[in-house]
Amino acid sequence: xxxxxxxxxxxxALCGIGLFGLLRLSHLLRKLLAFNIMGSGVFLIMVGLPQxxxxxxxxxQALVLTGIVVAIAATALAVVLIRRYYHQSGMTSLEGEAGSxxxxxx
Amino acid sequence: xxxxxxxCFIALACIAFSAVLAASIWAIAGDPGQGTLxxxxxxxxxxxxxxxxxxAVLLNFRSYDTLLEIGVLVIAGIAGISMSxxxxxxxxxLRTSDPLLYALQRWFIPLMLVLAGYLLWAGxxxxxxxxxxxxxxxxxxxxxxxxxxxxDFLRPGLLLRLGLVLGFSVFLLxxxxxxxxxxAFLAYPPDMTKPLILVIESVLTLSIAMVLLALFVSAxxxxxxxxxxxxxx
Amino acid sequence: MxxxxxxxxxxxxxxxxxxxxxxxxxxxxxxxxxxAFGLLMAVAWVRLQAPDIALAEAAIGAGLTGVLxxxxxxxxxxxxxxxxxxxxxxxxxxxxxx
Numbered sequence: 001x002x003x004x005x006x007x008x009x010x011x012x013a014l015c016g017i018g019l020f021g022l023l024r025l026s027h028l029l030r031k032l033l034a035f036n037i038m039g040s041g042v043f044l045i046m047v048g049l050p051q052x053x054x055x056x057x058x059x060x061q062a063l064v065l066t067g068i069v070v071a072i073a074a075t076a077l078a079v080v081l082i083r084r085y086y087h088q089s090g091m092t093s094l095e096g097e098a099g100s101x102x103x104x105x106x
Numbered sequence: 107x108x109x110x111x112x113x114c115f116i117a118l119a120c121i122a123f124s125a126v127l128a129a130s131i132w133a134i135a136g137d138p139g140q141g142t143l144x145x146x147x148x149x150x151x152x153x154x155x156x157x158x159x160x161x162a163v164l165l166n167f168r169s170y171d172t173l174l175e176i177g178v179l180v181i182a183g184i185a186g187i188s189m190s191x192x193x194x195x196x197x198x199x200l201r202t203s204d205p206l207l208y209a210l211q212r213w214f215i216p217l218m219l220v221l222a223g224y225l226l227w228a229g230x231x232x233x234x235x236x237x238x239x240x241x242x243x244x245x246x247x248x249x250x251x252x253x254x255x256x257x258d259f260l261r262p263g264l265l266l267r268l269g270l271v272l273g274f275s276v277f278l279l280x281x282x283x284x285x286x287x288x289x290a291f292l293a294y295p296p297d298m299t300k301p302l303i304l305v306i307e308s309v310l311t312l313s314i315a316m317v318l319l320a321l322f323v324s325a326x327x328x329x330x331x332x333x334x335x336x337x338x339x
Numbered sequence: 340m341x342x343x344x345x346x347x348x349x350x351x352x353x354x355x356x357x358x359x360x361x362x363x364x365x366x367x368x369x370x371x372x373x374x375a376f377g378l379l380m381a382v383a384w385v386r387l388q389a390p391d392i393a394l395a396e397a398a399i400g401a402g403l404t405g406v407l408x409x410x411x412x413x414x415x416x417x418x419x420x421x422x423x424x425x426x427x428x429x430x431x432x433x434x435x436x437x
Contacts, residue, residue: 009131017357033369037373045127049135065160069395069399072241072403160391245406
């Protein structure tokens with residue numbers, strides 16, 4: 001067991017936390033945070049697991065670097081969409097979710 | 107009551123998901139790795155034109171990924187701009203002006219520009235490169251925006267469009283030229299690898315910074331335009 | 340031994356900040372904790388011997404994401420108070436300057 005494996009396992013736990021937040025929370029910004037945390041977990045697994053087997057490995061590191069930049073662009077686009085949605089509907093959660101103003105079916 | 111049961115169910119499902127994921131990681135980690143990728147990489151480093159392995163992977167060995175990535179970024183930037191509610195991205199009303207911020211900027215912006223340039227140049231032989239430099243450049247733009255420095259290039263027009271697609275088009279041009287020359291897609295000519303990578307990295311930096319900045323400035327919704335639309339009926 | 344202690348603490352801090360970012364009551368605090376999570380991720384990348392990712396994560400996770408999300412939080416918060424005022428007092432709608 002190396003410390004790389006520890007980070008990969010932590011990545012699995014982060015995925016679980018993020019998935020729970022994504023399913024359970026209703027505020028859209030919080031969903032976005034949960035999504036980002038889940039992504040961070042995936043990145044940790046992607047780097048930690050190969051490095052456990054063969055030492056520092058630049059190939060997954062380069063792929064994760066690409067992934068981080070795509071993730072920030074997706075986050076920024078999501079913030080634009082959320083603000084637009086809020087401007088249109090006055091709600092910060094999707095219709096039918098527990099926290100929406102109309103109080104749709106659970 | 108239903109809420110609590112639902113929360114418990116979701117929590118159990120997520121714990122199960124994490125456990126399965128951790129178990130599979132443990133199982134994979136038990137195997138001895140038989141991948142030859144690191145050896146292949148270190149054997150071919152001399153042909154890549156740069157000394158830093160991560161940059162070599164990003165811009166030479168797996169440059170297809172980077173090409174598609176900048177394509178995704180450009181699409182995200184265009185989507186963000188087209189969703190924006192303001193007539194011009196450079197809207198004086200959306201700027202804030204604060205004397206303290208302005209004083210800070212006079213020190214910070216040149217430093218951050220130098221840092222971005224250094225990161226871009228350092229990518230050849232040590233940690234650094236287009237992505238980090240692009241992020242720092244975008245942060246400089248955000249700081250300029252918050253401090254109220256006018257940025258005319260953000261008006262919808264030639265400069266904005268050019269900045270958005272510059273990285274993608276130069277990268278694609280390099281790829282297509284090598285195909286026309288009878289080589290594989292994205293195969294750089296052996297004697298020009300280093301300057302070509304440097305050019306592509308510079309335009310990538312500009313484009314990444316432009317996309318991130320455009321996404322940041324298109325976020326505000328100017329509700330002075332149509333106040334009735336925002337009312338929930 | 341010290342390495343293991345550092346790694347263990349870092350992993351615990353990562354999990355704790357992730358959980359706190361999701362389940363803190365105040366949205367503003369959630370975003371601030373999320374920025375701290377990004378910085379801890381940068382340290383974790385250094386521990387994983389990936390300085391490139393650490394640089395990118397520090398610039399993006401701490402700088403850009405923070406500004407973006409804080410901006411969005413302040414916007415949503417202000418708008419909510421304004422919307423509440425609107426529903427309480429519909430006569431004020433015309434006189435309310437944006």
